[in-house]
Amino acid sequence: MENHPGLGVAKFADANGHMPKPDRVSNRFKFYVRKAKLSDREELSFHSCHHTTGSWLSMQGVPLRVISEILEHSNTQVTEMYSHLSPEVMDRAMEETFGGE
Structure with a gap:
């Protein structure tokens, strides 16, 4: 593996x-993925790693x-589709902002 210039x-x-x-x-x-016999193996692709990276970075507040x-990505609108937040992150954000019950 090599580093991408500047990033x-x-x-x-x-x-x-x-x-x-790429193929x-x-x-x-x-x-x-198939060899590992993961339960959702047919839905997983190498591109799934791209989505996961975006989601994890977003959840860390990057x-x-x-x-x-x-x-x-060419712009942040494309990136927004990758920034899935886990329910735990959303719950924590609400609690930190508005407090608990």
Whole structure:
């Protein structure tokens, strides 16, 4: 893996330092997901990792613009679709803002 200039984002590279074709990465990911016999294996794809990264960064309070840069999106509107928050994060935000029962 190598770092993306200026962002520190890891990119995959083969033994010769070349980027593999996207379908190769996706196919290998799918192979290992199936091999792991995960319950939702048919819904998982390598792109799921992209969504998870955006969601986790968002839940940690990373600004949307920063997440957008990390995920290499053209604008923050695209990133907003990746920023799924867990119910626990939303509950905590409400409690911190308005207090408990």
